[in-house]
Amino acid sequence: MDQIIIQDLSIYAKHGVYMEENILGQQFLVSVYMDLDLSRAGQTDSLEHTLDYGKICHFVTKYMQSHTFKLIEAAAEHLAQELLLTYDPIKKIRIKVKKPWAPIGLPIKNVCVSVDRTRHSVYLSLGSNMGDRQAYLDQGIKEVDALDSCKVCERSAVIETEPYGDVVQERFLNCVIRVETVLNPQQLLEKLHEIEARADRKREVHWGPRTLDLDILFYDHVTVNSPNLTIPHADLHNRSFVLEPLCEIAPWYQHPVLHKTVRQLYDGLAKDDAWL
16 A cells, blocks of 8 residues: 655644643644555646645644644544544554653653554444334434544435344334444444434344344454454345345445355345245
8 A cells, every 4th residue: 555654743732631731732743654545646647646745734733733632642543533534545544643842851852652543444234113213313324423433425225124033013214324434343333332322222122123223234344253243244144124225335345254245145135035
């Protein structure tokens, strides 16, 4: 992967644990290492196929000066998130924040924090069969997009489906969204559970009625097997209410375990249903 590197951008900002640091401010040196594809820029010699590093410098300066963090760890973390989710060409980023005059009472050149973060592509399914179903779906999508660490990029149409499993209940509304995030799978799951809780989601009956259900279907092309999380979703290949809207926005996405595309999984499920 190619890189654009900005080294030791000097910024006067107000970050630190001590009150005087937040009031008086001090000098920071910020370096940004951005992984992206520069092949078209190199071939065309056109600015539109790369990132304007001047604009990036102004973005970083404005962000560092308009926020106040106690820790440079937090400043680096939030700056990395903001750059990844603002500039689509950046696939991976490293932020280094140096504090040349750290108040430790000893001679030192600087203290530096370095964080590496990657933008991840995630597919989520949403379902609701209680109350105002459409409102619950809309609110769920809005809350995912409102997270500092996530951005909703695509959304399928909403379909109405029969409930899955043996529990007698109302019909569902379902859809799928594609999200870009800097969260790891476990962190994302925790955020989704918080959104479900705000929608008064109850986990009392397996496959039972719910105000809002949020499931991680795919996370990049990785697999996760932990006590509370399985990626890809363990049963998505059997669920037409997931595969149908997923086909709309990601028909050629390949299941990393079954090695079939979403379209192939959906067509195979439809063929099986035809024999019933």
